[in-house]
Amino acid sequence: MADTWNSADKFNREASQWDENPQRRAVALGVAQAIIAAVKPKKTMHALEFGCGTGLVSMEIAPLVKTLSAIDTSPEMLAVLQKKTNISGITNIETSCTNLSASPETTLKEKRFELIYSSMTLHHIDDTALFLNRLSDLLSPGGIVALADLDLEDGLFHDDPLEKVHHGFDRAELAALLQAVGLQVTTFETIYTFNKTNRAGIRAAYPVFLVTAIKKAKS
Numbered sequence: 001m002a003d004t005w006n007s008a009d010k011f012n013r014e015a016s017q018w019d020e021n022p023q024r025r026a027v028a029l030g031v032a033q034a035i036i037a038a039v040k041p042k043k044t045m046h047a048l049e050f051g052c053g054t055g056l057v058s059m060e061i062a063p064l065v066k067t068l069s070a071i072d073t074s075p076e077m078l079a080v081l082q083k084k085t086n087i088s089g090i091t092n093i094e095t096s097c098t099n100l101s102a103s104p105e106t107t108l109k110e111k112r113f114e115l116i117y118s119s120m121t122l123h124h125i126d127d128t129a130l131f132l133n134r135l136s137d138l139l140s141p142g143g144i145v146a147l148a149d150l151d152l153e154d155g156l157f158h159d160d161p162l163e164k165v166h167h168g169f170d171r172a173e174l175a176a177l178l179q180a181v182g183l184q185v186t187t188f189e190t191i192y193t194f195n196k197t198n199r200a201g202i203r204a205a206y207p208v209f210l211v212t213a214i215k216k217a218k219s
């Protein structure tokens, strides 16, 4: 069955201009700084970003870890990231066009990560509980997940009313979902606030959280 939540066409169209939006660059930098402060990435870590887009976050994290798998469902977003890695000489980012929410049978199946993170992508994934379970399976024991996304919003954040998205997340509900798949929440903080005119034409604030959680080692 087609994943109707998969918005690859939209992101393919937006890829070449993605980095030109100053709010996108600002939130990505805020997310990267918050992940660095909360997780303290190490040169021994294998990291994964899902929904990496053009790599605004991962270009900041890559120099701090051993390897970085950057996955996305939009080939055009990945092409922009690939171009940036070629120019910058960063060699530890491996890009892959992969939809983790569609099937666990991916090239990542045999891999395990000490760090998995994302920025503004979780709300694009239909079944949050199932998806978090997949992330938990991909984490090594003691591994950390760091997810940045919108707090519950008024449903007007996205310009296209037909776009299938979660309208942000309730923090207590997300913490319970993480807990249910064996991930112990360690931090939950507001790290950025979008101030934007929403599609109703109203100026509104949309806070972004970062939640970090650790995979409990089996006893």
Ligand SMILES: C[S@@+](CC[C@H](N)C(=O)[O-])C[C@H]1O[C@@H](n2cnc3c(N)ncnc32)[C@H](O)[C@@H]1O
Pocket (backbone or CB within 6 Å): 005, 006, 007, 008, 011, 024, 028, 050, 051, 052, 053, 054, 055, 056, 057, 071, 072, 073, 074, 077, 098, 099, 100, 101, 102, 118, 119, 120, 121, 124, 125
């Ligand atoms: C709002 S953008 C954020 C991009 C990037 N993280 C940033 O901060 O600039 C969401 C990204 O998630 C990707 N995406 C959506 N659903 C996905 C899925 N199921 N698996 C992997 N990537 C997905 C989209 O193609 C898009 O690049």
